[in-house]
Amino acid sequence: MGGDQGERTAVLPLAELPALVAAEEGAAEEGAAERPRWVWDDTRAWYPALLRAGVRVERCVDLRLCHAILRNSTLTAGTALATAAPGPWDTALDLLEEPAAGHTAHTALFELDQPEPPALDDRRDSRSELFAQEAAVAASTDPRRLRLLLAAESAGALIGVELQHAGLPYSADRHDDLLTELLGPRPTFGRPPVLEELARDVRARLDSPDLNPDSPPDVLKALQRAGVMATSTRSWELRKLEHPVIEPLLRYKKLSRLLTANGWTWLDAWVHDGRFRPDYVPGGVVTGRWATRGGGALQLPRQVRGAVVADPGWKLVVADAAQLEPRVLTGLSGDQAMAAAGRGKDLYEGIVASGAVDERAHAKVAMLGAMYGATTGESGRLMPRLTRAFPRAIRLVEDAARAGERGEKVTSRLGRSSPLPGPAWDAAQSAASASDSTAADERRARSQARDWGRFTRNFVVQASAAEWALCWMAELRNRLTALAPGTALTESPHLVYFLHDEVIVHTPADRADEVAAAVHASAAQAGRLLFGAFPVEFPVTAAIVDSYGEAK
DNA sequence: CACGGGTGCGCG
DNA sequence: AAAGCGCGCACCCGTG
Incomplete structure (x- = not known):
C-alpha cells in the first residue's frame, strides 16, 4: 500500500x-x-x-x-x-x-522449462x-x-x-440479422448459401470445377489458366483486372472474411447477455498501444458496428480524436506552422490552406508518408513540399529515423523508449562493415537499417499518441466517476470501448450531454498534460447515438 | 495430428 | 513493394 x-x-x-x-x-x-x-x-x-x-x-x-x-x-x-x-x-x-x-x-x-516453479510471492x-x-x-x-x-x-x-x-453493449440479434441478410441462413455445416452460390459461380467462370476458393495458390493458378495476369490474389490487385470472375470472386472474399472473422462462431464465442467482452491487453504493443487477446476487438469491422446498440433509455457517446498522430507530431516538434494549420479546423484542410499542397487527400497521404517513412510513390513525391512548409515537424521524424538506422533507441514524449534491434540486425551491420564484406552484405545491412529507421520514426509518434490517448481516457474516467459518485460502474456513465484514438461511453440518455462535454474537456486536458502551453489543439468529435453504426 | 510460416485482410 | 508504421486472427499448406 x-x-x-x-x-x-x-x-x-x-x-x-x-x-x-x-x-x-x-x-x-x-x-x-x-x-x-x-x-x-x-x-x-x-x-x-x-x-x-x-x-x-x-x-x-x-x-x-x-x-x-x-x-x-x-x-x-x-x-x-x-x-x-x-x-x-x-x-x-x-x-x-x-x-x-x-x-x-x-x-x-512449463515443468520441462522450470522443474519447480516457485510460488508467485x-x-x-x-x-x-x-x-x-x-x-x-x-x-x-x-x-x-x-x-x-x-x-x-x-x-x-x-x-x-x-x-x-462492463462489456460493449451488443445486439446478437442485429448481428445475426446482418449475417443472414448477407450470407443467407446459418448452415448446420458447410458454407452458407450465398457463399456456396458464389463459389459455384467462381468455379464456373474459371472452368475449374474442383477449385477451392479459400486456397490462394489454387485461385491464382486457376486465374492464370483463364488468362488473368494476376501475381497474387489480394483484393486490391484483383480489382485492377478485367475478367468476369473478378466481381464474384471479390464478393466471395469479402463475405468469406465476414464469416470467418465475425460470423456466427465469433458471435457464439464472444457475445453473451447482450455484451461483447474482449480481453484487452494494455501496453500489449511495443509503442504502448493496447492489444487484445481473442475476440479481435480492435478490428471490429465497420460492417458490423450497427450491432453495437445502447440499452433502452441509454445512449452511446462515440468519441474520436481528429488527426491525432499529426497533431501529436506537432506538439512533439513544437512546429508553430503546423499548430496554426490545425487550429480551429481540420488539420489536413489547414495544410492545404497553408499552400503546401493542393488538396486534402494530398495533405493526408503526405503526412502519413512522413510519419511512416514513405520514400516512393505519391507520398514520397509530396515530402519535399511538406518539409519546406513544416521543417520542424519533419526534422523530428527524420532525426528519429536516423537514430534507428544507427541502432539507437528513441523515446516518446513521456518517456517510453523503443527496443533495441536484435542480434541478427547487429550481425548484419557488422558483416557490412567488415573488411571482407560483399555488396550483398552491404545491401542487406542498409535495407535492415532503413527498416529499423522507419520503425523508430513511427515509434516516437505512435507511442506519444498512445500516451495522449491514455491521458484522455484516464481523465475522462475520472470525470465520469465524478458525474455520479458512489454508484456502481455499470449504473452510471462508463467507458465501454477503446480503439487507439476513439472511445465509447455508455450512459443514461439524460447524462449524454454532460458526457460529451467531459469528452471534450478531457481531450483539452490531455493536450496540456503532454505539451503544456504549446498551442497545439486536439479536437475530438462526440456523437450521441443509439448505435455505433450511426457514428461517422 | 500438431506446429509454424505464409497469406490475406480487418482495425488504427 | 500498394506506400510507409503498429497490430490480431483465420485459414492453408508444408513439415516433422
Whole structure:
C-alpha cells in the first residue's frame, strides 16, 4: 500500500480484500482519508474479482507495466532498476500464469522449462519493487514526465479491466440479422448459401470445377489458366483486372472474411447477455498501444458496428480524436506552422490552406508518408513540399529515423523508449562493415537499417499518441466517476470501448450531454498534460447515438 | 495430428 | 513493394 510513513501491515484472507478496499475507497469518498493508490503486481490478477464484488478502485500502480517502461526508458538508463540482471518482473506474464485446468500439454512444457516453479510471492516482491521503481524515477532525467506516464499506464490497466467487466453493449440479434441478410441462413455445416452460390459461380467462370476458393495458390493458378495476369490474389490487385470472375470472386472474399472473422462462431464465442467482452491487453504493443487477446476487438469491422446498440433509455457517446498522430507530431516538434494549420479546423484542410499542397487527400497521404517513412510513390513525391512548409515537424521524424538506422533507441514524449534491434540486425551491420564484406552484405545491412529507421520514426509518434490517448481516457474516467459518485460502474456513465484514438461511453440518455462535454474537456486536458502551453489543439468529435453504426 | 510460416485482410 | 508504421486472427499448406 505504498511507501507511506506510519505503515500499517495487515495480512488477511483473500475473500476479505474487497471489503477492505471498499472501506478505504469509501473513506476517501467522504473526505475522511487520503485517496489510496493501490500497489499490486498486476491489475489483471487483482481487479476483476474486486469489480465482481462491486468494488471500484480509483488509482493504482501496476508494477508489472511500470517495470517494463522503467527498465527500457532512456530517461532511467543507469539506474539500479535498469541495470540489474533480468528478474521475475521481466518474465513474460504468460509464464507466470497458472496453467488452465485441463491443459496438460501446457503443464508439461512449463515443468520441462522450470522443474519447480516457485510460488508467485517468492518470485515477485511488490514492496521492494515499488521502492526500486520510485528510486529509478527520482534518479531519472525527467521524473515529472515519467510519473505521468506511469500513472497513465496504471490507469489504463484499471480501465482495461473495467471495459471487460462492463462489456460493449451488443445486439446478437442485429448481428445475426446482418449475417443472414448477407450470407443467407446459418448452415448446420458447410458454407452458407450465398457463399456456396458464389463459389459455384467462381468455379464456373474459371472452368475449374474442383477449385477451392479459400486456397490462394489454387485461385491464382486457376486465374492464370483463364488468362488473368494476376501475381497474387489480394483484393486490391484483383480489382485492377478485367475478367468476369473478378466481381464474384471479390464478393466471395469479402463475405468469406465476414464469416470467418465475425460470423456466427465469433458471435457464439464472444457475445453473451447482450455484451461483447474482449480481453484487452494494455501496453500489449511495443509503442504502448493496447492489444487484445481473442475476440479481435480492435478490428471490429465497420460492417458490423450497427450491432453495437445502447440499452433502452441509454445512449452511446462515440468519441474520436481528429488527426491525432499529426497533431501529436506537432506538439512533439513544437512546429508553430503546423499548430496554426490545425487550429480551429481540420488539420489536413489547414495544410492545404497553408499552400503546401493542393488538396486534402494530398495533405493526408503526405503526412502519413512522413510519419511512416514513405520514400516512393505519391507520398514520397509530396515530402519535399511538406518539409519546406513544416521543417520542424519533419526534422523530428527524420532525426528519429536516423537514430534507428544507427541502432539507437528513441523515446516518446513521456518517456517510453523503443527496443533495441536484435542480434541478427547487429550481425548484419557488422558483416557490412567488415573488411571482407560483399555488396550483398552491404545491401542487406542498409535495407535492415532503413527498416529499423522507419520503425523508430513511427515509434516516437505512435507511442506519444498512445500516451495522449491514455491521458484522455484516464481523465475522462475520472470525470465520469465524478458525474455520479458512489454508484456502481455499470449504473452510471462508463467507458465501454477503446480503439487507439476513439472511445465509447455508455450512459443514461439524460447524462449524454454532460458526457460529451467531459469528452471534450478531457481531450483539452490531455493536450496540456503532454505539451503544456504549446498551442497545439486536439479536437475530438462526440456523437450521441443509439448505435455505433450511426457514428461517422 | 500438431506446429509454424505464409497469406490475406480487418482495425488504427 | 500498394506506400510507409503498429497490430490480431483465420485459414492453408508444408513439415516433422
